[in-house]
Amino acid sequence: MKGSFLAIVFSFLALFSACGQTQSTSKEKPNNPKELSEEEWKSILTQEEYDVLRNKGTERAFTGEYWDNKEDGVYVCGACGAELFDSKTKFKSGSGWPSFYDTLGNVSMVMDRSYGMLRTEVVCSNCEGHLGHVFEDGPRPTGYRYCINSVSLDFKKR
Ligand code: FE
Helix, strand or coil, rough: HHHHHHHHHHHHHHHHHHHHHHHHHCCCCCCCCCHHHHHHHHHHHHHHHHHHHHHCCCCCCCCCCCCCCCCCCEEEEEECCCEEHHHHHHHCCCCCEEECCCCCCCCEEEEHHHHCCCCEEEECCCCCEEEEEEECCCCCCCCCCEEEEEHHHHECCC
């Protein structure tokens, strides 16, 4: 009897500490994102976010949260909260990643020679987090296709 009572208390404790952890690791936005150490980023981001945003990984196509999101709003950086893309410039690319033909600023382009390809990497200019790549086969009016990992983004509904 006493044992089961203790078991219940412990499961509640475990539940509460798990909730606390989710809260602290999910979306605290740092004030000084460019000064954070990798250890600090690891404590702020989930493993998946860390792999993409800090280690330039790529989520599998058609698996992210936003590739098919059609809601009206603004996409912000998943690491620092900077406003990056407007849903008005999102288009159906067929790639399986959220695709935009323009940005809201707050992004920088970096030459990327990894994997034997020459590509243009897109990073958040506020925190230098990896977002994706930009290609020149996008629709009018810009002709650009910003191909962005869902996991690098948060969505703010309008
Ligand atoms: Fe950022």
